[in-house]
Amino acid sequence: MDFAICTIDNKKYKAHEFQKLDASELANKRRFLQCQCGGSAFFRKASASGQAACFGARPHKEGCDFAAQESETVNGTLSEDEKEYFNSGKELILDLNFGTQNTKHVSDTDENDIDDKSKAGHHSSKNGKATAKSHRRLSTILRTLMIDENYFNNSNLKIELEGYSYLSKNLFKNFNKLTNEYVDDILNNRPNTRRAIWGMVSDAQYDKKNIESIWINTGGNNTVSILIDEKVSNSFMERFKIRELEDLSGRYVLAIGKLKKSKNNKIFSVVENISYVSIV
Numbered sequence: 001m002d003f004a005i006c007t008i009d010n011k012k013y014k015a016h017e018f019q020k021l022d023a024s025e026l027a028n029k030r031r032f033l034q035c036q037c038g039g040s041a042f043f044r045k046a047s048a049s050g051q052a053a054c055f056g057a058r059p060h061k062e063g064c065d066f067a068a069q070e071s072e073t074v075n076g077t078l079s080e081d082e083k084e085y086f087n088s089g090k091e092l093i094l095d096l097n098f099g100t101q102n103t104k105h106v107s108d109t110d111e112n113d114i115d116d117k118s119k120a121g122h123h124s125s126k127n128g129k130a131t132a133k134s135h136r137r138l139s140t141i142l143r144t145l146m147i148d149e150n151y152f153n154n155s156n157l158k159i160e161l162e163g164y165s166y167l168s169k170n171l172f173k174n175f176n177k178l179t180n181e182y183v184d185d186i187l188n189n190r191p192n193t194r195r196a197i198w199g200m201v202s203d204a205q206y207d208k209k210n211i212e213s214i215w216i217n218t219g220g221n222n223t224v225s226i227l228i229d230e231k232v233s234n235s236f237m238e239r240f241k242i243r244e245l246e247d248l249s250g251r252y253v254l255a256i257g258k259l260k261k262s263k264n265n266k267i268f269s270v271v272e273n274i275s276y277v278s279i280v
């Protein structure tokens, strides 16, 4: 899109002007960008491969003139089968090992439900219907959340994660819902609980002290950041085919981890296992 508005100075910027700001001003202002429609916007620097600097927004508000110009906007609707599935109260198993070492559950092209019990050799049924546990990959879930997060927030899906059972509406949280009060409540009462946090990336940077680890930022200073631990940063870049961190601006991330707060009250979550993060 042609321009974006920075909410720090309320100025309209064209992408090539924005690119000329000095490094620290740019790093700060890029986390406070909006489209004219009010949708969260991102800035991507010109890439080494020759793509010009640009702005984008995800998603635009309905009726925004810029929405049609962008090929990367979130679109699509859930199929009736998917809707029925999310309303079914079934149990869902996160297929966290997909794309890492252990891919025995799901083949590359197969995102369908897999019936655990029939695989194990004894098919059980209730009212004539198979009681199946379903497997979903993180990337599939992230795409569903991007299309319509309400299906997770309103459904009774139970999600198994590391031997614990979560209700989907509790496990998945958009960045915007991680208020200070919400995080304090978790830290005080359920410090070992995990959350699968997701949303649009504003920018990403290597840690200033430990350049092996990567900070994925999601907006202004009061929003959550995700730390990709040095143990997994190389496999992270490889797995999601990220050539430079700039590629992450405007993409969506889903990361599972314990929520933490720094001394400066910055909320963050650490990814220590490559299976616990997805980028689309």
Ligand SMILES: [Zn+2]
Pocket: 035, 036, 037, 038, 039, 057, 059, 060, 061, 064, 065, 066, 067
């Ligand atoms: Zn817009």
